Amino acid sequence: MxxxxxxxxxxxxxxxxxxxxxxxxxxxxxxxxxxxxxxxxxxxxxxxxxxxxxxxxxxxxxxxxxxxxxxxxxxxxxxxxxxxxxxxxxxxxxxxxxxxxxxxxxxxxxxxxxxxxxxxxxxxxxxxxxxxxxxxxxxxxxxxxxxxxxxxxxxxxxxxxxxxxxxSGSIPFEFGNLKMLNTLYIYGNKLSGAIPDSLGNLSSLEHLELGENALLSEIPQSIWNLTRLIELDHSENVFQGSLSSAISKMKALDSSSISMNQLSIPQVLSDLINIAYLNLSCNNFSGVIPDSLANLRRLNSLNLSFNKLEGVIPNKGAFLNHTVISLVGNKALCGSPKLGFPLCSSNVSVSHSKSRLHSLKCILPAIAFALIIVLGLYIHLKSHKGRSKNSNTTGTQFRNNYRLISYHELVCAPENFSDANLLGRGAFGSVYKGQLD
The missing domain is CATH 3.80.10.10 (Ribonuclease Inhibitor)
Incomplete structure (x- = not known):
């Protein structure tokens, strides 16, 4: 038929x-x-x-x-x-x-x-x-x-x-007018120049793939305002600077590749609560691996290979599943024989702890100062209460047996706390001698 x-x-x-x-x-x-x-x-x-x-x-x-x-x-x-x-x-x-x-x-x-x-x-x-x-x-x-x-x-x-x-050429600035755009695929071309700030206006965007081009400069801050993004690919470009910590605002992000650029890594990534695939390989990431990466519970693929990372590999979270982690090419890492890295020496462990101790050095004095103030207030209130109960007896007896000294006399006696009258210093303060009139 x-x-x-x-x-x-x-x-x-x-x-x-x-x-x-x-x-x-x-x-x-x-x-x-x-x-x-x-x-x-x-x-x-x-x-x-x-x-x-x-x-x-x-x-x-x-x-x-x-x-x-x-x-x-x-x-x-x-x-x-x-x-x-x-x-x-x-x-x-x-x-x-x-x-x-x-x-x-x-x-x-x-x-x-x-x-x-x-x-x-x-x-x-x-x-x-x-x-x-x-x-x-x-x-x-x-x-x-x-x-x-x-x-x-x-x-x-x-x-x-x-x-x-x-x-070739650049991404048109006018693309920022495509307010209904959900998906933008421009990967695998010869585009150059910077990503236009106007792309941050595409509030409906869920899929953005700009990889395998020659885009350069820094990734504009406006990109991190695209909080509906599920898929983000900036790989194989010439992006420089620091990967903004504002990426943590992208809580819907499921897959992201920013590999093969010249970026440094932020310390806070734990807010990427839905991320399953994260490729940060072949960049300029240095220092220790952020603990925030270990807290990404849905992560089933993490590639940090060929960076300049050092120190102890985290021993928790995603890093316990050695089949989903790639750290090849970071020669200064240690602490995970199963991933092909030697055990850490004591020096490395100490240096790794220094970053945590540094923050404690800032926090502990403040806590101690607050405790001293609270303790001082407690003692003051306690003694005030005791004095009020015995005001008719103890107070009278004290005044009869001892002369009250004014603050002015106390300052003048050691000549305004002159070093010439310093007797010594201890854990609780300094001791001065003085002559009362």
């Missing part, structure tokens, strides 16, 4: 298979068709103009048929019901793609996965005119020009996928 005769057919899914040949012209007769998927086959030739007659079509997936050639038929812009498109054909001309895109401005797209391998390597700027677009996929499509800022005009965009291309 000829497929083109099935005029009541609503869904035709033929991929992925190993189908060969051309797309039948008779597919234009399937006027009831809602979904047409012939992606991931070995089809060749041109796209039939007749497909433009499928006015009810909502899904059109033609991608990953490397033999498809020619231009995108303008007739396809008549498909007013289209919601989702997948184009991935090697030899489509950029000019025809731009013409097609400009004609689709009035189509109410919910999802457009536009995967065309343009010969000029450009993302058509005209794509910014399709304001209803919610998803745009241009990953692995051999694009090699700067990202057009016109993409930021897609105010309803929720997913933007530009990964694994050769895109």
């Amino acid at each position: 000829e497929l083109g005769n099935l005029q009541q057919l609503q869904f035709l899914y033929l991929g992925p298979n190993n189908l060969t040949g051309t797309i039948p012209v008779s597919f234009g007769n399937l006027t009831s068709l809602v979904g047409l998927v012939v992606a991931q086959n070995d089809l060749y030739g041109t796209i039939p103009e007749e497909l433009g007659d499928l006015s009810n079509l909502q899904q059109l997936y033609l991608g990953r048929n490397q033999g498809l050639t020619g231009s995108i038929p303008i007739s396809l812009s008549n498909m007013s019901s289209l919601q989702s498109i997948d184009f991935a054909c090697e030899l489509w001309q950029h000019a025809s793609a731009c013409d097609f895109v400009s004609r689709m401005e009035q189509v109410k797209f919910e999802d457009w996965i536009f995967l065309a391998h343009f010969r000029t390597g450009k993302v058509p700027a005209e794509i910014g005119s399709i304001s209803s677009l919610t998803s745009l996929g241009l990953g692995t499509t051999e694009l090699d020009d700067p990202i057009p800022s016109e993409i930021a005009m897609l105010e309803n965009l929720q997913l933007l996928s530009l990964e694994n291309n050769r895109l």
Whole structure:
């Protein structure tokens, strides 16, 4: 039976298979068709103009048929019901793609996965005119020009996928206007410059992957305001400075890779209560391993390899599960033979304890001072109570037997506590001699 005769057919899914040949012209007769998927086959030739007659079509997936050639038929812009498109054909001309895109401005797209391998390597700027677009996929499509800022005009965009291309230039500052964006994938390109502060405005963002580029400078503080982030990848860039302790605000974070940069590590990471995967390898992290890492209870993969860490490896929390920890390349670490590190010498243990003792040296004097004040108040109140009970007897007897000395006399007797009258010093103070008049 000829497929083109099935005029009541609503869904035709033929991929992925190993189908060969051309797309039948008779597919234009399937006027009831809602979904047409012939992606991931070995089809060749041109796209039939007749497909433009499928006015009810909502899904059109033609991608990953490397033999498809020619231009995108303008007739396809008549498909007013289209919601989702997948184009991935090697030899489509950029000019025809731009013409097609400009004609689709009035189509109410919910999802457009536009995967065309343009010969000029450009993302058509005209794509910014399709304001209803919610998803745009241009990953692995051999694009090699700067990202057009016109993409930021897609105010309803929720997913933007530009990964694994050769895109150059910087991340457009205008991307901060994509307030509905949930997912941003730009990893695996040749992007340079700093991350724009404006990305911190994307309050709906849950997935941010900027790895494998040449981004530099410091990671802007605004990024740590994206508290809904679940996935964060800044790996294989040239970020410098200290990894901000503000990362601890990302309590929803499940997976993060910041490896292969030039960053130093913050001491406080224990607030990342949902983190399961954390890769901090190949950076400039130095000093002892923060205890806060041992308190991450959901952690099932921690990579701290090839840094400059030293001292005792924590013996608690995630560090007890040797199958999820990688510390290779930190030669100054010790205390975990199961991870391939020798036992610590007494000197190392002492130096590791010094960091904790340093904080105690600041805290203990304050505690001791407070205790002295409390004790002094207690003694004062106790003696005052005793004096009040015996005010008629003891007080009178004391006044009769001994002369009361004023504070002025007490100061003048040792000549204002002069060192010449100092007799000695002890644990409770200094002793002076003096002559009363």
